Amino acid sequence: MNTLFTGIFKKYSLKQLQKDLIAGIVVGVIAIPLAMSFAIASGVKPEYGIYTACIAGILISIFGGSKFQIGGPTGAFVPILLGIVLTYGYQNLLIAGILAGIILCLMGIFKLGSLIKFIPRPVTVGFTSGIAVIIFTGQIANFLGLTDIEKHETFIANMKEITIHIDTINMYSVITAVICLAILIIMPRVMPRIPAPLVGIIVSSLIAGWLFSGRIPTIGSTFGVIPSTLPKFQIPSFSWDTLQLLIGPAFAIAMLGAIESLLSAVVADGMTNTKHNSNRELIGQGIANIITPLFGGIPATGAIARTAANVKSGATSKVSGVIHGIFVLLTLLLLAPLASRIPLASMAPILMIVAWNMSERAHFKHILKMKSGDSLILVVTFLLTVLTSLTIAVEVGLGLALLLFTKKMSESVTVKKSLPNHLREKREKITQLWNESSSSSTISIYTVEGPLFFGAAQDFHETVASYIKQQPKFLILRMGNVPFIDTTGEAYFRSIIHQFRAQGGKLLIAGLPPHVKETLIHNGLYYTIGGEHFFEHVNEAITFSLERLKQDKFDNLQSLRLS
Known part of the structure; x- marks a missing residue:
């Protein structure tokens, strides 16, 4: 066990603790609205997102292979988790999360961390952009305040649902959403050090509560009041048939979690001139995803934006990630009733901005302009992500990349x-x-x-x-x-x-x-x-x-x- 904690407190000073404390609180403030938003978008209650940010965030920081990694629920998981919830239910999502954690641990134990680098860039850009489209369009209903919307697993079905119920638009929701969106766009330019999502939610919620009370749906009216208590420990019941049924979704969660966490660790390496341990990172991710569902949390991975914010806020060690998790927990215990009053229209712009930022527009355009085999891989992966599922998209994208690579290599002989x-x-x-x-x-x-x-x-x-x-x-x-x-x-x-x-x-x-x-x-x-x-x-x-x-x-x- 000592090796897991090697370097955390070695030559650790009070000055470093002060920097980690500030960074942890800043990231914690950013994480809270995102955690609730990702949970709601994934089809589960908002408190489950907070549990995830707290528990998984602490475990990933302690056991992971990166000094600056911030773990929690992420936008990349939204389409997969929503599909599992709609098809198998929330309880089976927890089981799939545990299975994914076991797969991640095995990947780390057998030193498969380095294999992630063999996934072609057009594939990652394709499915990331596809996920961004799904997240963005998935928030249109909350942004417009549409009622009687039924969530579906497929993109086309969800678009039809929005078209059918477009006449139920709620202008109070639109005004609230526009206020939050304006803050999210303006704040980073005017006051970049202040977390725009938190300000956007607070300001738009206060205005909506003052002017539109009872006229727009809130977290409390839709999902019930968020409990200001610690999450309860509970082992989900399962059978052998259930495990067989969920191994496919679990593998998809594990693969995406591995890719995103290692990409996030690489980003942190580039910002700090450090080097992460990819196999230890996978083990840390695995441990977090095994334990978090036992407390009701959803699958988690390294969050690129929050990790970058952690570094920019002056973090010096893994302690900042632990402080971030503790801060989220204390916020849950002290302010949960207030969070229940947040309008869903205030959450929608946050996820839309997240989707916009993760869409990798510049890389997408660049690869598309090349008009090569990579362009074909990109387009196929993107369309399959949006129109079918991430699992099919990645499988086909990798298969197509392998075929094109084989063709090029054969021509080189x-x-x-x-x-x-x-x-x-x-x-x-x-x-x-x-x-x-x-x-x-x-x-x-x-x-x-x-x-x-x-x-x-x-x-x-x-x-x-x-x-x-x-x-x-x-x-x-x-x-x-x-x-x-x-x-x-x-x-x-x-x-x-x-x-x-x-x-x-x-x-x-x-x-x-x-x-x-x-x-x-x-x-x-x-x-x-x-x-x-x-x-x-x-x-x-x-x-x-x-x-x-x-x-x-x-x-x-x-x-x-x-x-």
Whole structure:
């Protein structure tokens, strides 16, 4: 356990505590309205968002791998969590959260944190922008004060619902929402150090309570009064069938949580010139998501905006994240009744601004302008996120990225006839054996470049097979620029060896990288070719070929004399 806390209090001073205290309170103030907003958008009661910000925020700070990470409910989870609540119910959301926590812990234990970097940028930008669209449009009903709105899992169904009930617009809600929105836009420019979401909620709530009391829906009138008590510990009841049913949603939560938390940690690294531990971060996220649902909280992850605010507020260690969680808890105990009076119209602009900020508009436009395979991946991932689900979008996006990458890699593999410039002095010695324009050289030298993997192995085989039909006695392959050979490449390579040997030729390999040679030793191909047929430099292979040809010629003359 000591290693988990290494560095938290080492050489920790009172001055650092003061900075962490200020940063923790500032982030706590920012987190409270966001936590309630994300919970409501996810289809659960607002207090569950506060429980999450408090418990998960403390646990992620203590057990995570980043000094500055702030954890809690985030906008990225909204579409997934809403879908789970609508399909399986709130209790099963808690179970899915625990399963996601277990998956995250296993990812960290098996050191899979570094694999997140292999997710292509167009995929992350695509689904992040898609999530932003879902969050933004999901708040239109609260912004306009529409009534009798039924939430659906799909984007199109929700848009139809808004269109059908557009005649129920409440102008009092619109005025309240516009006031809050104006504050959210103006405040960061005029007074950037003051949390605009908190000011927006307070001012718009006071105006609505004074002028429009009883005329617009509030948190209390819609979800009931927020209890000013500690969350209760309760283990959700489940069965084996329930676990099987929820493993898919849990995996989606875990993957998205891993991606967002590590991206947030990277952002913090860039702002502070530090380095996070990705695997420990996943374990910390896992612990938080296992424990938080036991107190009614929803899935949590690292929050990029709050983490950035933590750094900008002067945080020096993980203590700021713990203070942020304690501040949220104290606010719940002291001010919960007041929070119940907040109009839903005041919450809507906050989520709309969050969606606008997370949409990655600049990156989206940049990738789109490239008009390349990445542009296709971006558009497909974005549309599938909006129109179907995040899980399908990521799966298809990654699959498409893999196909395009495989195609590009296969095109990078080349096999061409060559003779190195530094061997031109040998040209006179092998003039009769080497002829670049001849179709039947005794010694053929070809340069192979690129990885011999499943996407390129067949083309490699067909190209080399066409060359050995010219029946050279020695085929020298220069393979210094072959970074790896996979199982498929090995199989096709082995076929070439057998085919060439059947016609009496000898295959020689020059310049093979050591790590690739180790691969061939491991799979037995090295011994099939013969260790004496591997050379560091192509001139050694040519010398070997000339000596063998000379020896064969001598042996043939001797045979003729004896006969």
